Amino acid sequence: DTGVSQNPRHKITKRGQNVTFRCDPISEHNRLYWYRQTLGQGPEFLTYFQNEAQLEKSRLLSDRFSAERPKGSFSTLEIQRTEQGDSAMYLCASSLMNSPRDTQYFGPGTRLLVL
């Protein structure tokens, strides 16, 4: 069990550019979640998957955001035409549905700065 990993850990981009983040969940976990955390706030839910199916998207997830989880393993979160308001920490978490201790485990996050 190597834990949830996220890459890159930091990303600086210019407004209008596209960025893509990757999340590798704990290997046997079938649910994967994306959250966004701005300074001084708690994480806010963006979207989540069960295997490769995207089950729910938050209203926070504008049409510039897209997430995928091909083959039900790793997931990518893409932001197109980035805006300064997209600057935040993007957190990924995973869990095993129907396990006795179904709890979400978090990765280290990707910190995005849009200039």
Next chain:
Amino acid sequence: AQTVTQSQPEMSVQEAETVTLSCTYDTSESDYYLFWYKQPPSRQMILVIRQEAYKQQNATENRFSVNFQKAAKSFSLKISDSQLGDAAMYFCAYTDSGNTPLVFGKGTRLSVIA
């Protein structure tokens, strides 16, 4: 919609003393889960403790325990024998089940004074 409120933006405690962090929540569900997560500076969020709403017994994990008051919709975290490594942001979180998206409070920043 469910909401989670942490009314203490910052708290401090002397090393070896006890501190209690407050959390209230709002839900119309009868079955749900509550969590406390710890986020050290520049480090990832880790689970401290969880509580299932159907369990009357308060959860305990070593020096960490909760006071779960279902009727009052209150879920406080008690840290005993505080250590320097306990300094972090603490987030209270709610979910209808263990595998649905979490709703977080705004967090409480805990400082531990040597």
